[in-house]
Each structure stands twice: as C-alpha cells, then as structure tokens.
Amino acid sequence: MAKRADSATRRARACQALMDKVHAITATEGINPSTLHAIKLKLVALANRAELFPLNDFAMPIAEARTHPLLIEDDDGHGLYLTISLPGKEAAPHDHGIWCANAAISGRERHDFYRRTDDGKRAGRAEVIKVGEVMVEPGMGMVMADHDIHATEVVSDHPAIGLALYGYALARFPSVSWFHPEFMSVRATASRRHAGDAR
C-alpha cells in the first residue's frame, strides 16, 4: 500500500511538472507546429519513465479500451490521461477539434494520418485520403493540431499503454468529426464545451 501511495505521489509530481513545462511553452509561443513538437517531446520523456506508471495502479479495460485521468486542470485547462487499449482496438479517422499529443509507455499503436479532399459543402459527406503514418511505441509519440485527422489501431499482441495530453479535458471536448472512407461520410459527436454551464 505504501509503495502504491509513493508511486502515486511521484507520478502526480511528474505530471504537474509536465503541465508546468507545457504552459511555459505555450505562454510565450502559443500553439503552433513548433510548440506542439516541443510538447510531444516532453510527453515522450514522461512516458519513458515507465516506473511512474505501474500497471497495478491502473485497472485494465472491461471491454478493450479504458482511459484513466492523471491530471485534469480546472476550467478550460488541459487534460492528461493514461490510456490502455487492447490488441485490435481501433478508431476510424477523426479529428479532436483541439490539439493533442500521445506517447507510448508500452505496446504499439499505429496512427494513420488523413487529409480531407472534398469542399465540405455537402452535409454528412466527406472524402479523405491517407497522407502518412506513425507507429507510437516506447520512445515515440505523435502530435496533432485541432483539425488534423488520424485513425488508430493497436497492432501489438499486448496492450498499448500510453499517455494522452489534450488541449481541453475530455469532459469539455469540442465536437469531434469522424470520417468514413468506406461510406464517403462524416459524422460528428456533440460538443461538450458548455455542457455543464448554467443557462
């Protein structure tokens, strides 16, 4: 029990230190490709400290994917999470409506990146083409701007465990657009930006 409390304390300190570094970067330079890259490197450095994230501290998914909050900032702040996804877990091409960075602790998750090629004028219709891919595995990460599009799939034969840092906490996420090349369609999930606000 004492060992678990100790790892939780050290983890909380490390997560706060990461967040402080992220704010130091964005406060002076804002969010742009260069600062997003710097944020990714900070997140990869934290994920490399696997001793801070012992599996015993985090419940495995009941189905195939589970997200554990690590540090959720108040108001419109950032959200840092530990994600566990089992082999085969996938997500269709989507944006987040806000920037995000991922870094692997263990396992391998392939991120395919897409570009939208239609004019967006027909509701519910969209065309996307694959433009690149990154394997997120230990020592590696990826970063996306607000409307970059990626698809994910866990390709290791054991769980992919990683860190995910979002510009907004998941509970205050904007609308997410999901793209389906098979159907040439796009569908959106509702924004949570003001779900908890008094009206």
Next chain:
Amino acid sequence: MSDAASIFRVTVRNSERTIDCPSDRTILQAAIASGIDFPYACATGNCATCISRLEAGEVALLPRSDTALGDAQRRSGLTLACRARPLSDVTITWLARSSA
C-alpha cells in the same frame, strides 16, 4: 467478404427493413450499404451513437471502449451496431438519432 462468411438476415425495426448481413460485416456496415439511415458517428466502438437494443439473435462484438458499451448494458440486451457482427438472424432497434 471472405469465402467462408455466412449470410444472416438482419431486421432493423426503426426502418422496418430486413437486409442481408454477412458474418464478417458489422450490422452498421450492412445497414448503410442497404441505404438505411442508421445513426452513427465513430463507427469503431468509441462514441455509442449507434447503441441499439438487440431484440433477437446473437452477435459477436469487435473491440470497443469501456465507455461506449458497459458490461451491464451488454447484459441487459444493448449492443453497438458498429461493432456487432451477426452470428444468427438478428432483430435490432437503434436508440438514438445521429447528427451529420
């Protein structure tokens, strides 16, 4: 579709349609291919927009997130059309509407 796939009949109550669905396709894929306006968003087991009641029949579920379909929901007869492949003839009713 693989050569070994079986074809099952899937009835979508909301649209009063019965369609063919191979055992290696999800109910959502078959429904959209048949022109049914089935509600969906992520189509990969993350958002639960396509959550449906499985009225009859059996399905196999592809990987999904805990938050999209809990164990208690699954035991109570709910499923995700985007993750459900038929193991028999199936009758299903979607519970939500989508926003394009």
